Amino acid sequence: MSIFFKRKEKNPIRIADKKVHEWKYTTCGYCSTGCSIEVGLDIDGKAVASRGNANADVNRGKLCIKGIFEHELFEVAGRGDKPLMRNKPFEPWVKSDWDTTLDRMGSEIKRIQDTYGKDSFAIVSTGQLLTEEFYSLGKLARGCIGSNNYDGNTTLCMASAVSGYKRSFGSDGPPGCYEDFEHTDCLIAWGSNLPEQHPIIYWRLKEAMEKRKFPLIVVDPRVTMLAQFADIHLAVTPGTDLALMNSLMYVILDEGLEDRGYINAHTKGIEEVEACVKDYDPVSASKICGIDEDTIRHVARIYANAGAAMSIWTMGINQSTHGSDGVVGINSLNLITGNIGKPGGTSLSITGQCNAMGTREWSSCSGLPGYRYLENPADRKEIADFWGIDEEFFPKKRGLAETDIFPAIETGQIKGLWLVATNPMTSMPNTARIRKTLEKLDFLVIQDAYADVETTQYAHMFLPAAVWAEKEGCFTNTERRINIVRKVQEPIGDSKSDFWIFKELAKRFENGKKIHFPETPEGAFNEMRQLSKGEGRTLDISGMTHQKIEDSCGIQWPYTENDSVADEVAQGESGKASVKGSQRLYSDGKFQTKDGKANLIPLPFVNNNEVPCDEFPFWMNSGRVVEHFHTRTRTGKIGNLNKYSPTPYMEMNPDAAAELSVKHGSYVRIVSRRGDAVVMVQTTQRVARNAVFIPFHFYDCVNRVSLGLLDPHSRQPAFKQGSIRIEAVDQEMAGQLNVERRSY
Numbered sequence: 001m002s003i004f005f006k007r008k009e010k011n012p013i014r015i016a017d018k019k020v021h022e023w024k025y026t027t028c029g030y031c032s033t034g035c036s037i038e039v040g041l042d043i044d045g046k047a048v049a050s051r052g053n054a055n056a057d058v059n060r061g062k063l064c065i066k067g068i069f070e071h072e073l074f075e076v077a078g079r080g081d082k083p084l085m086r087n088k089p090f091e092p093w094v095k096s097d098w099d100t101t102l103d104r105m106g107s108e109i110k111r112i113q114d115t116y117g118k119d120s121f122a123i124v125s126t127g128q129l130l131t132e133e134f135y136s137l138g139k140l141a142r143g144c145i146g147s148n149n150y151d152g153n154t155t156l157c158m159a160s161a162v163s164g165y166k167r168s169f170g171s172d173g174p175p176g177c178y179e180d181f182e183h184t185d186c187l188i189a190w191g192s193n194l195p196e197q198h199p200i201i202y203w204r205l206k207e208a209m210e211k212r213k214f215p216l217i218v219v220d221p222r223v224t225m226l227a228q229f230a231d232i233h234l235a236v237t238p239g240t241d242l243a244l245m246n247s248l249m250y251v252i253l254d255e256g257l258e259d260r261g262y263i264n265a266h267t268k269g270i271e272e273v274e275a276c277v278k279d280y281d282p283v284s285a286s287k288i289c290g291i292d293e294d295t296i297r298h299v300a301r302i303y304a305n306a307g308a309a310m311s312i313w314t315m316g317i318n319q320s321t322h323g324s325d326g327v328v329g330i331n332s333l334n335l336i337t338g339n340i341g342k343p344g345g346t347s348l349s350i351t352g353q354c355n356a357m358g359t360r361e362w363s364s365c366s367g368l369p370g371y372r373y374l375e376n377p378a379d380r381k382e383i384a385d386f387w388g389i390d391e392e393f394f395p396k397k398r399g400l401a402e403t404d405i406f407p408a409i410e411t412g413q414i415k416g417l418w419l420v421a422t423n424p425m426t427s428m429p430n431t432a433r434i435r436k437t438l439e440k441l442d443f444l445v446i447q448d449a450y451a452d453v454e455t456t457q458y459a460h461m462f463l464p465a466a467v468w469a470e471k472e473g474c475f476t477n478t479e480r481r482i483n484i485v486r487k488v489q490e491p492i493g494d495s496k497s498d499f500w501i502f503k504e505l506a507k508r509f510e511n512g513k514k515i516h517f518p519e520t521p522e523g524a525f526n527e528m529r530q531l532s533k534g535e536g537r538t539l540d541i542s543g544m545t546h547q548k549i550e551d552s553c554g555i556q557w558p559y560t561e562n563d564s565v566a567d568e569v570a571q572g573e574s575g576k577a578s579v580k581g582s583q584r585l586y587s588d589g590k591f592q593t594k595d596g597k598a599n600l601i602p603l604p605f606v607n608n609n610e611v612p613c614d615e616f617p618f619w620m621n622s623g624r625v626v627e628h629f630h631t632r633t634r635t636g637k638i639g640n641l642n643k644y645s646p647t648p649y650m651e652m653n654p655d656a657a658a659e660l661s662v663k664h665g666s667y668v669r670i671v672s673r674r675g676d677a678v679v680m681v682q683t684t685q686r687v688a689r690n691a692v693f694i695p696f697h698f699y700d701c702v703n704r705v706s707l708g709l710l711d712p713h714s715r716q717p718a719f720k721q722g723s724i725r726i727e728a729v730d731q732e733m734a735g736q737l738n739v740e741r742r743s744y
């Protein structure tokens, strides 16, 4: 007889029947994890549900809370459905049609360029378009408009990782993959809070740890959710990770724990690094980074003695004045222990936006498509010939980064700006300055899926874009996996795909008549495949097609034509349709430098952080929460996300709060050298007594106050370090302000 009783169904959980008629394959458009999603459509073709795709190696049927409600983002308030024009900001908008709008845009760009020079019109894009759209925008910006001041919001995000990869390995491109969790013997997470920011990568890590326990070490000044799950939490003094890295290398080299064979065969510069880290013995370093000397030694030994060890990192490293150096430091730690390109031994930046990789690869933002350089004459010629234009049209070196474009507007060097899928009035540091900067523009165009984004206030023109799965094309995720967004429904109203907008605007320029803009994203993808071929190119996608990508739920580059032929032969025997691509880079120890060796670079730590003082006694840290994405243009309008985090708030240590007589749930004013903001206090031991943490998702909040000093290599702002004081405010007025500020 069964030992189980048949349970009486008292309150059975019922999942509402969404009346799904058909499920369509696509890829999540929020973070860079790259989850495969299926969107459920009802009989009328309306998106009513989302679910994870069980065959996808990345997410294996799972989604995080943002993915689960992603089908709701199409039809929320504020979507742009008509092109809008006006003569001056703050005047009423006039609805327009596409031809008139794009004609005016083309003639305004030409007028500004003819009057003030080619580079006086700037373009700032994003990490959230499809790769084929990025490639087309590159053609338009570099090949037709020809302004050198063309960059992306990725300067706020991944620029330090790109710069650090290039300095260490000679090229951008994350060398590892999620499967490395299943092979590693030790993992350090630097300034990365996976459970909230990359929940499905976290789930992969947790699964791997449950199967085979290995130490997880988290370096973060705050007790994040990931820190709570860690074996060792190093609550580093903000902005001093570099001193800690140097000290770990000191111990490893001092105790002979390094991999000499690997260092000699595959790297250069060890002598310089040895000389530099001599200044960072654990006693000296502990005074800088706040981690005690024994712990530094202990962590160094665990890492170096592990069979395979890996480091992952995100914004805690990138968004600092030492961002690029921090990335190089992590790479060096892995190089000296022989942990690059082997299963479980790697240096893996966790990317931010869904397609921050795609823009690095194909948008021509910092160069030319396919990791080519403006500085390289052969690259300029190759692309000019391929596109059918004169190579002299290209500038010979990269122009301004996003964070230098705004100051150039201030000085009058730049007169016109086109923002594509980015919302700097909320996301840039020191927004009071950004506000004044935008007011100086002769001509500002916003191209966004939502007409109510804050930056639109200052615009002369608004172009309504289709969003996410109203379009078709690819995203590349953190582990170099190209996955496909399939169109599941038509764009709303008169909005158009960014792909279409770029193609049509190109017709307004002389070179637009010479350069071919394919009619479909697949046509653009085929051009990219051709450009990716070549001896020694890591970014080779020539073996991929849109269909093959969908059949495989994503393929990791490089994936060459030869790989594809080999897979087809193997598939003929096995009958399987899916292929994998390449899991790791540099497994052969050959890097993208002239002599094939990786660079070990000495990194002396210069403390230029804005540290707390008598007047501004608290460290101010900022970041994210799981249910919101960036400036909330999507998640702020989705009930099941916004309801969990509707109010701008600040984490504050209860002892510090008691000292200042600040109550949990009350409002305070935070003040920095830049400005002030009002936030609600949440007391928690997650933050140290002299530190606060504020989610950056809200308008008129933390970025009124943030510093944003720039990294010298990557030009990425230090969002994570700065200092503030906390003042009392009238509670009623603050509450009212809070209601007014919440635009949705």
Ligand SMILES: Nc1nc2c(c(=O)[nH]1)N[C@H]1C(S)=C(S)[C@@H](COP(=O)(O)OP(=O)(O)OC[C@H]3O[C@@H](n4cnc5c(=O)[nH]c(N)nc54)[C@H](O)[C@@H]3O)O[C@H]1N2
Binding pocket: 031, 032, 157, 190, 191, 192, 193, 194, 196, 197, 198, 219, 220, 221, 222, 224, 236, 237, 238, 239, 240, 241, 314, 315, 316, 317, 320, 351, 352, 353, 621, 622, 623, 624, 625, 626, 627, 628, 629, 630, 720, 721
């Ligand atoms: N839910 C959600 N997920 C997202 C996003 C989102 O907006 N919402 N955005 C996506 C994007 S674009 C990005 S870039 C990623 C960001 O992903 P993460 O970088 O993981 O997220 P953040 O909260 O910005 O910052 C991570 C951590 O850096 C720590 N930190 C601050 N200062 C330092 C320091 O000096 N040293 C170290 N070691 N750590 C420090 C902070 O305390 C914080 O816990 O998330 C992606 N995923």
Ligand SMILES: Nc1nc2c(c(=O)[nH]1)N[C@H]1C(S)=C(S)[C@@H](COP(=O)(O)OP(=O)(O)OC[C@H]3O[C@@H](n4cnc5c(=O)[nH]c(N)nc54)[C@H](O)[C@@H]3O)O[C@H]1N2
Binding pocket: 126, 128, 129, 153, 154, 156, 157, 158, 315, 319, 352, 353, 420, 421, 422, 423, 424, 426, 427, 428, 429, 447, 448, 449, 450, 453, 465, 466, 467, 468, 498, 622, 623, 624, 629, 630, 631, 632, 633, 634, 696, 702, 703, 706, 719, 720
């Ligand atoms: N204080 C502080 N500030 C930060 C950070 C921090 O940690 N702290 N993090 C920084 C980081 S890492 C990042 S990545 C930035 C993000 O900063 P932003 O890029 O400015 O923020 P988003 O809200 O993602 O803006 C993207 C815009 O694109 C629109 N959009 C979405 N999909 C499409 C599309 O398909 N086409 C078009 N045309 N538009 C679309 C959205 O509606 C939205 O308005 O913020 C940075 N700012």
Ligand code: SF4
Binding pocket: 028, 029, 030, 031, 032, 033, 034, 035, 059, 062, 063, 064, 065, 066, 067, 068, 198, 199, 200, 201
């Ligand atoms: S983890 Fe990232 S990619 Fe996956 S469902 Fe969540 S937001 Fe989307």
Ligand SMILES: [Mo]
Binding pocket: 156, 157, 158, 352, 353
């Ligand atoms: Mo980001």
